[in-house]
Amino acid sequence: MTGASGVLGRAVVPRLERDGHDVRRSSRHPKAGWVRADLATGEGLAEAVAGVGAVVHLASATKRYRKAPEVDVAGTRRLVTAAQRARVDHIVYVSIVGIDRIPFGYYRHKLAAEKVLQAGQVPYSILRATQFPQLVDERFLPLASRLGVLLTDPGITVQLVDPRDVADRIAGLLAGGPSRRVENLGGPEVLTSTRLVREWLRATGRRRPVLSLRLPGRTARVMREGALTTPDQPTGTRTWRDYLAERYARSPVRDSQA
Numbered sequence: 652m653t654g655a656s657g658v659l660g661r662a663v664v665p666r667l668e669r670d671g672h673d674v675r676r677s678s679r680h681p682k683a684g685w686v687r688a689d690l691a692t693g694e695g696l697a698e699a700v701a702g703v704g705a706v707v708h709l710a711s712a713t714k715r716y717r718k719a720p721e722v723d724v725a726g727t728r729r730l731v732t733a734a735q736r737a738r739v740d741h742i743v744y745v746s747i748v749g750i751d752r753i754p755f756g757y758y759r760h761k762l763a764a765e766k767v768l769q770a771g772q773v774p775y776s777i778l779r780a781t782q783f784p785q786l787v788d789e790r791f792l793p794l795a796s797r798l799g800v801l802l803t804d805p806g807i808t809v810q811l812v813d814p815r816d817v818a819d820r821i822a823g824l825l826a827g828g829p830s831r832r833v834e835n836l837g838g839p840e841v842l843t844s845t846r847l848v849r850e851w852l853r854a855t856g857r858r859r860p861v862l863s864l865r866l867p868g869r870t871a872r873v874m875r876e877g878a879l880t881t882p883d884q885p886t887g888t889r890t891w892r893d894y895l896a897e898r899y900a901r902s903p904v905r906d907s908q909a
């Protein structure tokens with residue numbers, strides 16, 4: 652598995668082990684028992700995939716989007732080549748809902764990585780997930796709240812999915828074998844960005860004015876049209892409120908920490 656150390660990887664590993672899989676974890680900074688592999692250079696990939704039946708590919712340049720061409724696109728190509736040589740039967744790749752509609756550079760690279768899999772020789776399944784609550788809680792909203800006021804476009808909706816729900820679907824894809832298609836997975840509810848922000852402020856104990864406005868530009872327009880959501884496939888079970896309750900029930904963040 653690539654990306655085993657990440658938010659999703661940490662949910663997928665125990666889920667697959669529960670199904671009896673022997674999971675080989677790869678990382679650039681391996682812990683004891685893991686293997687070292689770097690998608691950006693190809694180092695360690697051949698060893699990482701040698702003798703495995705399936706690869707779950709979760710690694711991505713999420714922390715430094717400018718590395719996405721090397722890590723996500725060329726790195727996925729390197730991984731597919733190594734997997735083909737090792738006669739791997741199945742690669743499961745996790746992508747993002749709406750990448751074909753939303754004009755973000757990172758999304759363009761995720762789409763290119765999907766195409767690498769589709770053009771390769773290793774049977775694949777591609778699972779596009781919506782955003783994880785951790786991303787919104789730990790990265791987007793703390794960053795956005797630095798302005799002192801939180802700006803939201805109430806027309807923009809999201810459908811956050813818990814990584815444990817994504818892990819369940821990955822387990823199902825592994826059990827079912829390569830689907831050779833792209834499928835979407837979203838959380839159980841579609842929320843306006845305003846509600847998302849208000850529930851986060853309440854749960855974390857932060858105080859910020861929330862200012863609603865209609866954001867300009869194409870990206871905001873397609874998001875208002877629902878590009879971040881997949882309401883026909885709401886197979887996740889855990890809600891944003893469930894996440895916030897689990898994360899903050901005992902220790903809401905004080906405003907001074909915001």
Ligand SMILES: NC(=O)c1ccc[n+]([C@@H]2O[C@H](COP(=O)([O-])OP(=O)(O)OC[C@H]3O[C@@H](n4cnc5c(N)ncnc54)[C@H](OP(=O)(O)O)[C@@H]3O)[C@@H](O)[C@H]2O)c1
Pocket residue numbers: 653654655656657658659660677678679680688689690691692708709710711712713714722745746747748761779780781782783784786
């Ligand atoms: N976060 C979301 O809301 C979201 C939503 C939908 C889909 N996704 C997709 O789900 C996948 C997992 O996301 P995540 O949120 O779990 O990511 P994350 O927590 O940011 O973890 C990123 C992972 O990528 C690995 N990585 C980065 N550069 C690498 C390189 N050069 N070589 C090998 N590994 C590298 C890291 O491993 P080491 O540092 O250990 O090497 C780490 O395990 C990604 O493909 C992402 O696009 C995420």
